[in-house]
Amino acid sequence: MRFAKAVTPPHQPESKMGFSLPAMRGAELPGLVSVDVQDLFPDIPDAIHNYGQDVAPVRKAAENALANVDFSRIKASDSVNVLCSEHGFGMMGGTAYAEILKTIRDMVVEKTGATKIKLGFACGLNKVEALEILPEHGLDGYYKGQTFQFGPYDKGVPIDTEIGRLYGIGVAFKANKIIHVHYDDPRELHFHRLNGRAMKAFTMSYARLETRSVYHTQFPTQSANIVPRLIYESDFIQKKFAFSTTLSTSPAGVIGVEANDSLVELDKVLTERTLRNYGKLVKLFESMDECIVVIDGHRWLNYSHAGGMTSCNLFFGPQDYLDLDLNVSRKSQNSSVKAIVINYMWKQAFAMSEIPVISAQPSISRLFQRRGVEKQFYACEGLTEAMEKAYEVTGSRKVMVFDGTYGAINCSPELAEELISKAPQVSEEVEKIHLPKWLKQRGLAPAH
Structure with missing residues (x-):
């Protein structure tokens, strides 16, 4: 299966809130590809604006x-x-x-x-x-x-x-x-x-x-x-x-x-x-078997985007938070996230449950070490080394990059294949089962 090359993510401006800007963006990792969200779900509405376009x-x-x-x-x-x-x-x-x-x-x-x-x-x-x-x-x-x-x-x-x-x-x-x-x-x-x-x-x-x-x-x-x-x-x-x-x-x-x-x-x-607009992608994220997450966006760990979805939607799954009948927990539950590689974010020493965290640059490592985060933490000198450590720790080659992109998801070919193969069934289930229920729970009438 052939895929499009990884899309260029939004620029990372210098910020006192952030760590040192990385020498390499996640989208520049060799072999990464992108999946257009409208190829996954053609009924996602077209955009009138995206990053870098006329306002x-x-x-x-x-x-x-x-x-x-x-x-x-x-x-x-x-x-x-x-x-x-x-x-x-x-x-x-x-x-x-x-x-x-x-x-x-x-x-x-x-x-x-x-x-x-x-x-x-x-x-x-x-x-x-x-x-x-x-x-x-x-x-x-x-x-x-x-x-x-x-x-x-x-x-x-x-x-x-x-x-x-x-x-x-x-x-x-x-x-x-x-x-x-x-x-x-x-x-x-x-x-x-x-x-x-x-x-x-x-x-x-x-x-x-x-x-x-x-x-x-x-x-x-x-x-x-x-x-x-x-x-x-x-x-x-x-x-x-x-x-x-x-x-x-x-x-x-x-x-x-x-x-x-x-x-x-x-x-x-x-x-x-x-x-x-988002329900199908939410459920597709819930369906993922395993994933290495690369955080490469200009904000907090939980709020970087991939295909318009924030990373916290993945971290706090796979519970269906859209189903108001379910009594669910706010705790991180998603065993599909096998490791988090931090290439860039605003300064925080934050780890998710028992998920290993891998730093891709020394400035990030120093903060985690100084704060004494009692989680699985690995300090690396660069993104390439960090990814090798992630592959070693997890045994997975499925990678998703949260780098601020809308319109496409930058990921590894292995994960792209999974998303594409699962999308049709997810789409059908959302249209026939989940969406009517979600709307009814909120007193919203389904469109005829």
Whole structure:
């Protein structure tokens, strides 16, 4: 069987958050190939944008989506906080997400006359993220220098909800009005289970650490989703909420932009679309027999993309988190992941259960050794050596590279053959069994 050569992944910019940039990318490993996601599942929607492509279609899609929201909620005298989150800039280089943020500012000024508009950046770990990312995309200049960053340790503001008092980040909600700008890739299914996904940021981006902890640890995986929804539905938020805008994707890339005055209604649209667009690839990942994972993306270990799917979808399988009838655990369960080779990521010493971790460069090795991670850990001098160690430790030649790609999966020929051979059966099972059940569980009617 002949395959296409490995596709070039998104560029890795220098970052204080990251390790040293690697001398060799995972896609450059000899013999690696790529599998087009639409060859696996032809019904995956076409992209209007992917990494390195013109963002004009994204702006047009954003303008069309925003034409349907009620701008009268914003008065000319109002202060407005446009709230975004770090992960959106890790999708296809971040240019599509940035273009939506620019379009929103333009249309708020045009439609309302408001000029006191700030861009708020929710950081995943620390504020260095915003200091690097906003200038990279020209957003500091586009917002006339009116940008700010915030995180879960910043001063809180009390938000009274139906389950009691919770705490948001004060600076995020300081304006008269807020605009919530997000994205729909299916990362962290093991947390949200695609049940209220569009509201997740109201705990994970806009809430104090104590409230995030309620979401993370004090509810089982399904009922935790009540926390962000009740924050969103609180009187405090509803008085400030203008509308929400979301970058809409498929495994092929950006497919459009959605906007709505109601985040509950927007969540229904995004949930159905995500189930249809990503469900088959989720189940295909669950079906894999064995795999060596190469982490080579410009973000955290769990959030690098391969064919539009984040690595955590593989690490936390093979449980069907989309089936709301199943009482599943958040713990890593996927015995198909035999080893993790770290070529590049943002700095963290993080290991998955009993899965061996292999460092492909000394700067990564030093952090793991300094932190004393009590897992199977192997230090190598380069990617080639690390792969040889992975082959030795696992006895497998099946490799998948998580390097930020959408549209295709960079992998070894052995894994490509498995994915291609299993895709037809997975497609049939999802269409006939899983998708109708997933939709019914969420009160969404199957399309006729």
